[in-house]
Amino acid sequence: MIVNSWNEWDPLREIVVGSADGAHFEPTEPGNRPTIRNAPVGTPFPTGPKSPEAIDRANEELAGLVALLESRGITVRRPDPHDFGAPVRTPDFEVPNQYCAVCPRDVMITVGHDIIEAPMSRRARYFEYRPYRRLVYEYWNADPRVTWTTAPKPSMDDDMYRQEFWDWPVEERHRRMHSFEFCITQDEVVFDAADISRFGRDLIVQESMTTNRTGITWLKRHLEPRGFRVHPVHFPLDYFPSHVDCTFVPLRPGLVLTNPERPLLERDARLFHDNDWELVDAPQPTTGNDEMPDFCQSSKWLSMNVLSLSPTTVVCEEQEKPLQDLLDKLDFEVLTVPFRNVFEYGGSLHCATWDIHREGVREDYFPNIAYRPLV
């Protein structure tokens, strides 16, 4: 089997690594209000293509990751070129350009032998599955056991978004932290693949700016008949949640790297406590928020966005010494690559990849569970 991946840590055999070719600045749209770091409020965010230098710097670091993975005998595939400068116009919306193919994790996910294309939450990312279609066809043609699922595309019309979200003052966000309502409404199926984390039979899905409860219901109805259990998870102190892989990062059976500033809601944590999983806080990142690249929309917690090559080997950003020391103490072999020039494209090592094959089978890591399926 080529397509076989049930969790985030089993021994890695084949993976897709993103590319910065053709990357553009993400446009301002109802689901995204990009801002420049360390710039006066109101400074307009750039538009159009990223500079050739910025693209080269990111591509060089992505190539470094590819070389490291290949040196470990892992097959690496890359996305196809795509015209991210092309505007998108549907009956419901229009955006002046698209984004990039640096973060396959956000749009593609392998669940066992099923490849799922996420519907996505942002207009500029509506067609982001396209650079991966040739690969999907290749895998799908190569093995009749591979299934391929595209989740329903939402309209992304104005009504799908809650625009006031962007204007709520911090006190309002604090007051609403347990309502888990963000910039998308609950009317349509919306999720980004990176809000999902796979634990064998169980998957957690974060409710966020990029994934709503209707999206989680769709995932439940798709996956429960196939023997999976889907658990919504919440991190009330993250007022701008998007993609769970800088917040809650499983490293091996029984161990999750957690974000000390974004604790898991106690009710959701029971699953882990009742099954003797250990949650270990990541150390503070070595970047202050102000040392992150100016155009990066993610937080300093990209530090904990590590990529597991096996339950004993993990790839970590080169400068994150405190995290490397922690992983070392937890008995991991720690490999490092420089990756900070990739940050402004929305992610680090886990985001910039999509695993196709990890050795292993579906296991139940949560035998102690009270789970109520939808039907």
Ligand code: ARG
């Ligand atoms: N919203 C996250 C943070 O700032 C970044 C997540 C990036 N992950 C990804 N798959 N693109 O902490």
